[in-house]
Amino acid sequence: MENKSGTDKESNENTVKKSLNFIENIIEEDLSNNKNESRVHTRFPPEPNGYLHIGHAKSICLNFGLAKKYNGLCNLRFDDTNPTKEEVEYVDSIKEDIKWLGFDWDDREYYASDYFDQLYQWAVKLIKDGKAYVDEQSSEIIGEQRGIPTKDGTESPFRNRPVEESLELFEKMKNGEFPDGAKVLRAKVDMNSPNMHMRDPAIYRVKHATHHRTGNKWCIYPMYDFAHGESDFIEKITHSICTIEFEVHRPLYDWFLDQIVEGEYRPRQIEFARLNLSYTVMSKRKLLQLVEEKLVNGWDDPRLPTISGLRRRGFTPESIRNFADTIGVAKRNNVIDVALLEHSLRNDLNKKAQRVMAVIDPVKLIIDNYPDDKVEEMDAVNNPEDETMGKRKVPFSKVLYIDSNDFMEDPPRKFFRLAPDKEVRLRYAYIIKCTNVVKDENTGKITEIHCTYDPETKSGMGKVQRKVKGTIHWVSADHALDAEVRLYDRLFVNENPDVAEEGKDFKSNLNFDSLKVVDCKIEPFVKDAKAEDKFQFERQGYFCVDKDTTDQKPVFNRTVPLRDSWAKKNKKQ
Numbered sequence: 001m002e003n004k005s006g007t008d009k010e011s012n013e014n015t016v017k018k019s020l021n022f023i024e025n026i027i028e029e030d031l032s033n034n035k036n037e038s039r040v041h042t043r044f045p046p047e048p049n050g051y052l053h054i055g056h057a058k059s060i061c062l063n064f065g066l067a068k069k070y071n072g073l074c075n076l077r078f079d080d081t082n083p084t085k086e087e088v089e090y091v092d093s094i095k096e097d098i099k100w101l102g103f104d105w106d107d108r109e110y111y112a113s114d115y116f117d118q119l120y121q122w123a124v125k126l127i128k129d130g131k132a133y134v135d136e137q138s139s140e141i142i143g144e145q146r147g148i149p150t151k152d153g154t155e156s157p158f159r160n161r162p163v164e165e166s167l168e169l170f171e172k173m174k175n176g177e178f179p180d181g182a183k184v185l186r187a188k189v190d191m192n193s194p195n196m197h198m199r200d201p202a203i204y205r206v207k208h209a210t211h212h213r214t215g216n217k218w219c220i221y222p223m224y225d226f227a228h229g230e231s232d233f234i235e236k237i238t239h240s241i242c243t244i245e246f247e248v249h250r251p252l253y254d255w256f257l258d259q260i261v262e263g264e265y266r267p268r269q270i271e272f273a274r275l276n277l278s279y280t281v282m283s284k285r286k287l288l289q290l291v292e293e294k295l296v297n298g299w300d301d302p303r304l305p306t307i308s309g310l311r312r313r314g315f316t317p318e319s320i321r322n323f324a325d326t327i328g329v330a331k332r333n334n335v336i337d338v339a340l341l342e343h344s345l346r347n348d349l350n351k352k353a354q355r356v357m358a359v360i361d362p363v364k365l366i367i368d369n370y371p372d373d374k375v376e377e378m379d380a381v382n383n384p385e386d387e388t389m390g391k392r393k394v395p396f397s398k399v400l401y402i403d404s405n406d407f408m409e410d411p412p413r414k415f416f417r418l419a420p421d422k423e424v425r426l427r428y429a430y431i432i433k434c435t436n437v438v439k440d441e442n443t444g445k446i447t448e449i450h451c452t453y454d455p456e457t458k459s460g461m462g463k464v465q466r467k468v469k470g471t472i473h474w475v476s477a478d479h480a481l482d483a484e485v486r487l488y489d490r491l492f493v494n495e496n497p498d499v500a501e502e503g504k505d506f507k508s509n510l511n512f513d514s515l516k517v518v519d520c521k522i523e524p525f526v527k528d529a530k531a532e533d534k535f536q537f538e539r540q541g542y543f544c545v546d547k548d549t550t551d552q553k554p555v556f557n558r559t560v561p562l563r564d565s566w567a568k569k570n571k572k573q
């Protein structure tokens with residue numbers, strides 16, 4: 001198929017490599033039919049009532065991605081028609097998150113509230129055309145009259161009131177003459193439609209509330225279905241992409257457009273399956289609950305699926321974009337394993353992250369035959385995946401720390417780390433042999449491991465050396481920095497936290513071991529690291545400097561362990 005705007009080589013190559021998804025098929029067909037002057041113009045329309053999450057990231061990647069692929073544009077539009085739940089803090093965080101993900105709306109930052117005057121005019125036009133009326137019944141009665149899909153609804157006694165009367169009442173609604181809920185403007189569509197959304201839906205309701213942008217100018221606010229399509233029309237959107245639950249709203253989207261469209265141009269709503277991830281919740285209402293009830297530490301808690309939480313946890317924009325690309329777009333809802341997101345992150349960090357040695361559960365290791373005051377600078381590779389990242393020096397001395405898990409007094413046969421009379425290599429340094437241990441008299445806990453080193457076995461000396469099976473990491477006791485490490489794990493214990501025991505809700509599935517704070521010893525290389533810097537702690541995982549970090553004490557968040565420990569757990573079960 002001819003790809004009108006995809007003339008650059010890269011996009012043609014992509015087209016060849018990957019088959020088109022169903023939305024791309026629609027777009028390419030529209031382009032070949034010269035629909036809407038062959039423009040592609042999408043929008044991302046968040047409601048500023050919470051922070052963005054990974055589901056939104058999928059929608060952002062899709063909308064901005066399609067615009068880019070087809071040389072089109074993507075607007076940022078705040079869907080701010082509900083003044084009571086919306087705040088400026090959310091607007092700011094949303095903008096920051098989209099930018100961080102790597103997308104740009106240039107100067108096209110719009111607000112549905114910018115269109116309130118125009119929307120009001122269109123509502124008046126609907127009344128004049130006999131397509132809308134003011135209803136004075138309570139919402140309960142209106143609900144009852146709507147009925148059920150298999151039976152015809154009941155028309156409101158106000159449905160056929162004179163146009164003049166509705167015009168007058170609508171104006172009074174606007175002028176604040178009625179209390180909340182007293183009157184509603186309804187579209188006159190079809191009370192017998194099997195689609196409940198078509199049974200004279202509300203267009204405007206009375207709400208005396210201060211809006212974060214329009215202040216107290218309005219005390220009537222348009223409903224989503226009316227505002228959304230008409231905003232698309234104002235912005236000349238061509239493809240209005242939303243999630244699958246809006247499929248049943250589409251006839252109404254089209255009905256509203258039918259009332260105002262005059263020329264050739266017309267936006268089209270296309271639905272795709274929303275992203276659901278295992279082991280987490282994504283509804284903004286639930287995320288808000290976790291934040292407000294202080295079950296997590298704010299919207300950017302590293303355990304949340306919010307974009308700001310993922311950023312603080314150590315995710316990279318690339319890993320999220322690649323993830324969105326991998327899962328693709330479908331029409332049917334499904335649940336994606338969070339392990340896939342973590343996999344995408346490991347792939348990215350493996351290529352980028354600076355390696356360091358850090359000892360999380362330290363025990364002292366003393367090399368008895370190493371000179372007391374000697375310090376050597378060992379050469380360590382910064383990233384074996386990327387030579388250009390070079391090398392660094394790591395101080396080595398007589399007293400080191402190693403991870404207590406790397407030593408066993410009475411090891412099983414296949415334990416290749418350190419044990420009495422056994423040899424092991426210290427990464428970037430020497431082969432050592434354990435001679436004896438010192439224990440705390442009261443607790444029996446090992447306090448010191450003693451060993452000897454073989455000076456002939458220094459790493460990188462190029463001599464033929466004897467082989468040992470294990471290599472362990474270490475830090476020099478005198479040179480190591482003390483750091484705080486926050487070991488994060490999944491926030492919920494089961495795949496679908498929404499399924500809870502009877503009488504309980506999703507919060508009963510919280511994982512109470514989702515955060516452990518421990519001290520660690522880390523090589524001095526990290527002393528100038530700043531928030532969001534990422535490291536691989538060798539043999540352990542990826543870690544990211546937290547914003548709480550100080551000169552006195554660096555703080556690291558565990559982003560992901562090197563391997564997916566939950567896969568193992570699940571296998572055992």
Ligand code: ATP
Pocket residue numbers: 044045046047048054055056058059079241242243273274275276282283284285
């Ligand atoms: P919630 O149900 O959590 O409140 P929402 O859909 O109401 O989310 P909006 O701010 O209206 O949140 O969403 C903005 C855009 O992001 C919409 O186009 C919506 O379809 C899309 N979106 C929201 N959640 C997801 C998701 N899980 N997967 C894909 N797209 C999503």
Ligand code: MG
Pocket residue numbers: 047
């Ligand atoms: Mg919404």
